[in-house]
Amino acid sequence: MIYFFYGQEDFNIELEVEKIKSKTLDKAFACANYHVYNNPDFRELTEILQTAPLMFGKVVSLINCEKYFFDIKGKINFDDKELKVLENLVQNIPDALTVIFVCKIPRNELKKIDSRRKIFKILAKYAQAVEFPEFKSYQKEYVSWLQKRIKQKELSASTDTVNFLIERLGTNLRIVDNELEKLKLAIYPEKNIKKDDIEKVCTATQDIFLLTDYILQGKKDFALNEYKKLCREKHYLEIAAVLQTNFSRLLALKVDSLTMSPAEISRKTGMHEFVVKKQLEKVKNVPADKIIKFRKNLLEAEYRIKTGDMQFGDLPIELAILG
Numbered sequence: 001m002i003y004f005f006y007g008q009e010d011f012n013i014e015l016e017v018e019k020i021k022s023k024t025l026d027k028a029f030a031c032a033n034y035h036v037y038n039n040p041d042f043r044e045l046t047e048i049l050q051t052a053p054l055m056f057g058k059v060v061s062l063i064n065c066e067k068y069f070f071d072i073k074g075k076i077n078f079d080d081k082e083l084k085v086l087e088n089l090v091q092n093i094p095d096a097l098t099v100i101f102v103c104k105i106p107r108n109e110l111k112k113i114d115s116r117r118k119i120f121k122i123l124a125k126y127a128q129a130v131e132f133p134e135f136k137s138y139q140k141e142y143v144s145w146l147q148k149r150i151k152q153k154e155l156s157a158s159t160d161t162v163n164f165l166i167e168r169l170g171t172n173l174r175i176v177d178n179e180l181e182k183l184k185l186a187i188y189p190e191k192n193i194k195k196d197d198i199e200k201v202c203t204a205t206q207d208i209f210l211l212t213d214y215i216l217q218g219k220k221d222f223a224l225n226e227y228k229k230l231c232r233e234k235h236y237l238e239i240a241a242v243l244q245t246n247f248s249r250l251l252a253l254k255v256d257s258l259t260m261s262p263a264e265i266s267r268k269t270g271m272h273e274f275v276v277k278k279q280l281e282k283v284k285n286v287p288a289d290k291i292i293k294f295r296k297n298l299l300e301a302e303y304r305i306k307t308g309d310m311q312f313g314d315l316p317i318e319l320a321i322l323g
Contacts, residue, residue: 002093004123006069006103006113007132011173012145016130017062017100024098026057033059039067039074042082049089051097060098069103069113069120083118090126101127106306107134107172107241135171137249138269142171149177150193153184157193163272164195168202168209170245175238208239212246215294215321216286223321236314240302244295251291254283297323 003020005013025033037048040063048061067076078086093099101123105111114120123129135142143162150157157165169176179202183193186201208230214223230239256265257280266273283291301316 001098002090002101002123002127003099004101004103004127004129005132006105006129008105008107008134009132009173010104010107011177012132013102013104016132017102020098020100021060024058024060029057033057035059035061036064037061038064039076041076042078042086046085046089049086049093049097049099052094058096058098060100062100062102064104065101066103066105069117070111078119080118083122086119087122087126090122135173136252137166137171137245138252138271140269142166143271145173146176150180153180155180155184155191155193160272160274161193161195161198163275165193165198165202166271167275168198170208170242172238172241172245175242208242209246211239212243212250213282215243216250216282216291220322224318227318227321231314236317237302237305240298240317244298247291247295247298250279250283251288251295253279254286254288254291294320294323 001024005016007013021030021034035048035051037044040048045063048063051059051061066072067074068078090099103113105113115124135145143159143166146162146166147157147159150162165176165179169179183197183201187193187197211223211226211230214220214226227239253265253269253276256268260268262273262276262280265271265276269276271279297320298317301320304316305314
Protein backbone atom coordinates (compact mmCIF):
# COMPACT_ATOMS: atom_id res chain seq x y z
CA MET A 1 0.00 0.00 0.00
CA ILE A 2 1.29 3.43 -0.88
CA TYR A 3 0.05 6.89 0.15
CA PHE A 4 0.96 10.43 -0.87
CA PHE A 5 -0.06 13.26 1.50
CA TYR A 6 0.79 16.89 0.77
CA GLY A 7 -0.30 20.39 1.73
CA GLN A 8 -0.07 23.07 4.44
CA GLU A 9 -2.27 21.38 7.04
CA ASP A 10 0.47 19.36 8.73
CA PHE A 11 -1.70 18.56 11.77
CA ASN A 12 -4.24 16.73 9.59
CA ILE A 13 -1.44 14.94 7.77
CA GLU A 14 -0.07 13.71 11.09
CA LEU A 15 -3.52 12.54 12.20
CA GLU A 16 -3.87 10.55 8.97
CA VAL A 17 -0.42 8.99 9.43
CA GLU A 18 -1.34 7.93 12.97
CA LYS A 19 -4.52 6.25 11.67
CA ILE A 20 -2.49 4.24 9.16
CA LYS A 21 0.07 3.25 11.78
CA SER A 22 -2.59 2.14 14.27
CA LYS A 23 -4.40 -0.08 11.76
CA THR A 24 -1.25 -1.46 10.11
CA LEU A 25 1.43 -2.03 12.71
CA ASP A 26 1.50 -4.83 15.24
CA LYS A 27 1.82 -3.04 18.60
CA ALA A 28 4.41 -5.54 19.79
CA PHE A 29 6.77 -4.62 16.94
CA ALA A 30 5.66 -1.05 16.15
CA CYS A 31 8.97 0.56 17.14
CA ALA A 32 11.02 -1.83 15.01
CA ASN A 33 8.71 -1.70 11.99
CA TYR A 34 8.07 2.05 11.70
CA HIS A 35 10.73 4.09 9.89
CA VAL A 36 11.04 7.75 8.95
CA TYR A 37 13.27 8.99 6.11
CA ASN A 38 14.06 12.56 5.06
CA ASN A 39 14.41 13.16 1.33
CA PRO A 40 16.26 9.94 0.45
CA ASP A 41 18.21 9.93 -2.81
CA PHE A 42 17.54 7.44 -5.60
CA ARG A 43 19.65 4.61 -4.19
CA GLU A 44 18.20 4.85 -0.69
CA LEU A 45 14.65 5.30 -2.01
CA THR A 46 14.84 2.12 -4.09
CA GLU A 47 15.97 0.22 -1.01
CA ILE A 48 13.11 1.63 1.06
CA LEU A 49 10.51 0.65 -1.53
CA GLN A 50 11.66 -2.97 -1.30
CA THR A 51 12.02 -3.16 2.49
CA ALA A 52 10.82 -6.34 4.17
CA PRO A 53 9.99 -6.51 7.91
CA LEU A 54 12.90 -7.43 10.15
CA MET A 55 10.58 -9.14 12.60
CA PHE A 56 6.95 -10.22 12.61
CA GLY A 57 4.28 -7.87 11.32
CA LYS A 58 4.09 -5.26 8.59
CA VAL A 59 6.41 -2.30 7.94
CA VAL A 60 5.36 1.34 7.64
CA SER A 61 7.89 3.70 6.05
CA LEU A 62 7.26 7.45 6.06
CA ILE A 63 9.22 9.46 3.51
CA ASN A 64 9.41 13.24 3.93
CA CYS A 65 9.95 14.39 0.35
CA GLU A 66 9.67 18.18 0.06
CA LYS A 67 13.03 18.28 -1.79
CA TYR A 68 11.47 16.28 -4.63
CA PHE A 69 9.06 19.14 -5.40
CA PHE A 70 10.54 22.49 -4.35
CA ASP A 71 13.57 24.45 -5.49
CA ILE A 72 15.25 24.50 -2.10
CA LYS A 73 18.76 23.75 -0.89
CA GLY A 74 19.60 20.13 -1.56
CA LYS A 75 16.82 19.72 -4.16
CA ILE A 76 16.60 16.16 -5.49
CA ASN A 77 15.92 15.45 -9.16
CA PHE A 78 15.47 12.04 -10.76
CA ASP A 79 16.39 11.40 -14.39
CA ASP A 80 14.09 9.52 -16.77
CA LYS A 81 15.84 6.18 -16.21
CA GLU A 82 15.53 6.50 -12.43
CA LEU A 83 11.88 7.52 -12.71
CA LYS A 84 11.09 4.36 -14.72
CA VAL A 85 12.66 2.25 -11.98
CA LEU A 86 10.70 4.12 -9.27
CA GLU A 87 7.45 3.81 -11.22
CA ASN A 88 7.93 0.05 -11.43
CA LEU A 89 8.69 -0.18 -7.71
CA VAL A 90 5.66 1.82 -6.55
CA GLN A 91 3.46 -0.45 -8.68
CA ASN A 92 4.88 -3.50 -6.96
CA ILE A 93 5.10 -2.59 -3.29
CA PRO A 94 5.48 -5.75 -1.16
CA ASP A 95 2.30 -6.77 0.65
CA ALA A 96 3.98 -6.40 4.03
CA LEU A 97 5.11 -2.81 3.28
CA THR A 98 3.15 0.44 3.58
CA VAL A 99 4.87 3.57 2.25
CA ILE A 100 3.68 7.11 3.04
CA PHE A 101 5.17 9.95 1.02
CA VAL A 102 4.68 13.26 2.84
CA CYS A 103 5.30 16.74 1.46
CA LYS A 104 4.46 19.41 4.06
CA ILE A 105 4.18 22.98 2.83
CA PRO A 106 4.82 25.74 5.43
CA ARG A 107 1.66 27.47 6.60
CA ASN A 108 0.93 30.98 5.32
CA GLU A 109 3.29 30.53 2.38
CA LEU A 110 2.13 30.85 -1.21
CA LYS A 111 4.02 27.75 -2.34
CA LYS A 112 2.25 25.21 -4.52
CA ILE A 113 3.52 21.72 -5.12
CA ASP A 114 4.83 21.31 -8.67
CA SER A 115 2.33 18.88 -10.18
CA ARG A 116 4.19 18.96 -13.51
CA ARG A 117 7.07 16.92 -12.16
CA LYS A 118 7.08 13.29 -13.22
CA ILE A 119 7.55 12.08 -9.65
CA PHE A 120 4.29 13.85 -8.73
CA LYS A 121 2.46 12.22 -11.64
CA ILE A 122 3.76 8.79 -10.64
CA LEU A 123 2.65 9.19 -7.02
CA ALA A 124 -0.70 10.73 -8.00
CA LYS A 125 -1.36 7.78 -10.31
CA TYR A 126 -0.32 4.84 -8.17
CA ALA A 127 -0.64 6.08 -4.59
CA GLN A 128 -3.67 7.11 -2.58
CA ALA A 129 -2.96 10.82 -3.01
CA VAL A 130 -4.64 13.35 -0.74
CA GLU A 131 -4.06 17.09 -0.53
CA PHE A 132 -4.43 18.76 2.87
CA PRO A 133 -4.82 22.50 2.16
CA GLU A 134 -4.72 25.03 4.98
CA PHE A 135 -8.18 25.75 6.36
CA LYS A 136 -9.60 29.26 6.19
CA SER A 137 -11.73 30.44 9.10
CA TYR A 138 -14.67 31.20 6.82
CA GLN A 139 -14.80 27.73 5.26
CA LYS A 140 -17.65 25.37 6.13
CA GLU A 141 -15.12 22.54 5.93
CA TYR A 142 -13.26 24.01 8.90
CA VAL A 143 -16.45 24.29 10.95
CA SER A 144 -17.23 20.64 10.12
CA TRP A 145 -13.71 19.55 11.04
CA LEU A 146 -13.89 21.34 14.38
CA GLN A 147 -17.32 19.92 15.21
CA LYS A 148 -16.03 16.43 14.44
CA ARG A 149 -12.91 16.99 16.55
CA ILE A 150 -15.02 18.21 19.49
CA LYS A 151 -17.16 15.08 19.22
CA GLN A 152 -14.07 12.84 19.12
CA LYS A 153 -13.05 14.32 22.45
CA GLU A 154 -16.49 13.39 23.84
CA LEU A 155 -17.52 17.03 24.06
CA SER A 156 -20.28 19.07 22.46
CA ALA A 157 -20.78 22.69 21.41
CA SER A 158 -23.43 24.68 19.61
CA THR A 159 -22.72 26.12 16.15
CA ASP A 160 -22.52 29.61 17.67
CA THR A 161 -19.96 28.37 20.19
CA VAL A 162 -17.90 26.71 17.47
CA ASN A 163 -17.85 29.95 15.47
CA PHE A 164 -16.85 31.85 18.61
CA LEU A 165 -14.01 29.38 19.17
CA ILE A 166 -12.80 29.94 15.60
CA GLU A 167 -12.99 33.71 16.06
CA ARG A 168 -10.88 33.43 19.21
CA LEU A 169 -8.29 30.89 18.10
CA GLY A 170 -7.98 31.12 14.32
CA THR A 171 -7.09 28.14 12.14
CA ASN A 172 -3.88 26.71 13.55
CA LEU A 173 -5.25 23.21 14.19
CA ARG A 174 -2.49 22.24 16.59
CA ILE A 175 -3.25 25.25 18.80
CA VAL A 176 -7.00 24.66 18.55
CA ASP A 177 -6.60 20.99 19.50
CA ASN A 178 -4.49 21.89 22.53
CA GLU A 179 -7.11 24.41 23.63
CA LEU A 180 -9.84 21.76 23.30
CA GLU A 181 -7.84 19.53 25.64
CA LYS A 182 -7.60 22.39 28.14
CA LEU A 183 -11.35 22.97 27.86
CA LYS A 184 -12.08 19.29 28.42
CA LEU A 185 -10.13 19.31 31.67
CA ALA A 186 -11.48 22.68 32.79
CA ILE A 187 -15.19 21.88 32.41
CA TYR A 188 -15.06 18.26 33.64
CA PRO A 189 -17.42 16.55 34.46
CA GLU A 190 -19.48 18.76 32.10
CA LYS A 191 -19.37 17.89 28.41
CA ASN A 192 -20.94 20.90 26.73
CA ILE A 193 -18.58 23.77 25.89
CA LYS A 194 -20.02 27.26 26.35
CA LYS A 195 -18.73 30.67 25.28
CA ASP A 196 -17.98 31.58 28.91
CA ASP A 197 -15.73 28.51 29.15
CA ILE A 198 -13.80 29.61 26.07
CA GLU A 199 -13.32 33.13 27.46
CA LYS A 200 -12.05 31.78 30.78
CA VAL A 201 -9.83 28.98 29.49
CA CYS A 202 -8.67 29.91 26.00
CA THR A 203 -6.68 32.96 26.94
CA ALA A 204 -3.58 32.05 24.94
CA THR A 205 -4.55 33.85 21.74
CA GLN A 206 -7.63 35.92 22.52
CA ASP A 207 -5.67 39.16 22.91
CA ILE A 208 -4.43 38.75 19.34
CA PHE A 209 -7.90 39.82 18.28
CA LEU A 210 -7.47 43.02 20.27
CA LEU A 211 -4.14 43.48 18.49
CA THR A 212 -5.98 42.98 15.17
CA ASP A 213 -8.47 45.69 16.12
CA TYR A 214 -5.71 48.16 17.01
CA ILE A 215 -3.98 47.55 13.65
CA LEU A 216 -7.26 48.09 11.77
CA GLN A 217 -7.88 51.31 13.70
CA GLY A 218 -4.38 52.60 12.97
CA LYS A 219 -3.51 52.76 16.69
CA LYS A 220 0.10 51.74 16.15
CA ASP A 221 1.34 52.54 19.65
CA PHE A 222 -1.45 50.47 21.25
CA ALA A 223 -0.85 47.68 18.73
CA LEU A 224 2.87 47.53 19.45
CA ASN A 225 2.26 47.52 23.21
CA GLU A 226 -0.28 44.70 22.88
CA TYR A 227 2.11 42.75 20.67
CA LYS A 228 4.89 43.04 23.27
CA LYS A 229 2.54 41.70 25.96
CA LEU A 230 1.60 38.74 23.78
CA CYS A 231 5.27 37.92 23.16
CA ARG A 232 5.68 37.18 26.87
CA GLU A 233 3.41 34.17 26.48
CA LYS A 234 3.68 33.12 22.84
CA HIS A 235 6.34 32.86 20.11
CA TYR A 236 6.21 35.80 17.72
CA LEU A 237 5.84 33.53 14.65
CA GLU A 238 2.78 31.96 16.25
CA ILE A 239 1.31 35.44 16.78
CA ALA A 240 2.08 36.29 13.16
CA ALA A 241 0.32 33.12 11.96
CA VAL A 242 -2.89 34.04 13.82
CA LEU A 243 -2.69 37.61 12.50
CA GLN A 244 -2.46 36.26 8.95
CA THR A 245 -5.54 34.14 9.55
CA ASN A 246 -7.47 37.08 11.01
CA PHE A 247 -6.64 39.45 8.16
CA SER A 248 -7.28 36.81 5.48
CA ARG A 249 -10.75 36.26 6.92
CA LEU A 250 -11.47 39.98 7.20
CA LEU A 251 -10.32 40.64 3.63
CA ALA A 252 -12.51 37.82 2.29
CA LEU A 253 -15.52 39.17 4.20
CA LYS A 254 -14.94 42.71 2.95
CA VAL A 255 -14.66 41.58 -0.67
CA ASP A 256 -17.81 39.43 -0.37
CA SER A 257 -19.70 42.33 1.23
CA LEU A 258 -19.41 44.30 -2.02
CA THR A 259 -21.83 41.94 -3.74
CA MET A 260 -23.44 39.92 -0.96
CA SER A 261 -25.59 40.56 2.09
CA PRO A 262 -24.50 39.35 5.57
CA ALA A 263 -27.09 36.56 5.30
CA GLU A 264 -25.62 35.41 1.98
CA ILE A 265 -22.09 35.55 3.36
CA SER A 266 -23.27 33.55 6.35
CA ARG A 267 -24.65 30.82 4.08
CA LYS A 268 -21.46 30.81 2.00
CA THR A 269 -19.00 30.64 4.90
CA GLY A 270 -20.96 28.77 7.56
CA MET A 271 -20.36 31.62 10.02
CA HIS A 272 -23.31 32.83 12.06
CA GLU A 273 -24.87 35.97 10.57
CA PHE A 274 -24.31 37.87 13.82
CA VAL A 275 -20.57 37.06 13.67
CA VAL A 276 -20.44 38.16 10.03
CA LYS A 277 -22.05 41.51 10.89
CA LYS A 278 -19.67 42.10 13.81
CA GLN A 279 -16.64 41.36 11.61
CA LEU A 280 -17.92 43.61 8.81
CA GLU A 281 -18.30 46.48 11.29
CA LYS A 282 -14.56 46.25 11.97
CA VAL A 283 -13.60 46.69 8.32
CA LYS A 284 -16.41 49.00 7.21
CA ASN A 285 -14.16 52.06 7.06
CA VAL A 286 -10.91 50.23 6.35
CA PRO A 287 -9.80 50.22 2.68
CA ALA A 288 -9.17 46.75 1.26
CA ASP A 289 -5.72 47.80 0.05
CA LYS A 290 -4.74 48.60 3.65
CA ILE A 291 -5.55 45.03 4.69
CA ILE A 292 -3.71 43.65 1.66
CA LYS A 293 -0.67 45.81 2.43
CA PHE A 294 -0.49 44.60 6.03
CA ARG A 295 -0.76 40.95 4.95
CA LYS A 296 2.04 41.52 2.42
CA ASN A 297 4.24 43.23 5.03
CA LEU A 298 3.61 40.38 7.46
CA LEU A 299 4.47 37.74 4.85
CA GLU A 300 7.71 39.55 4.07
CA ALA A 301 8.51 39.77 7.80
CA GLU A 302 7.97 36.03 8.28
CA TYR A 303 10.11 35.29 5.23
CA ARG A 304 12.97 37.44 6.55
CA ILE A 305 12.86 35.70 9.93
CA LYS A 306 12.70 32.17 8.50
CA THR A 307 15.48 32.78 5.99
CA GLY A 308 17.71 34.59 8.47
CA ASP A 309 17.75 37.71 6.31
CA MET A 310 17.34 39.86 9.42
CA GLN A 311 19.05 38.65 12.57
CA PHE A 312 17.00 40.75 14.95
CA GLY A 313 14.45 38.33 16.45
CA ASP A 314 10.93 39.65 15.99
CA LEU A 315 11.94 43.10 14.69
CA PRO A 316 10.54 42.42 11.18
CA ILE A 317 7.11 41.73 12.68
CA GLU A 318 7.27 44.91 14.76
CA LEU A 319 8.09 46.84 11.58
CA ALA A 320 5.12 45.20 9.83
CA ILE A 321 2.81 46.32 12.65
CA LEU A 322 4.17 49.86 12.49
CA GLY A 323 4.18 49.92 8.69
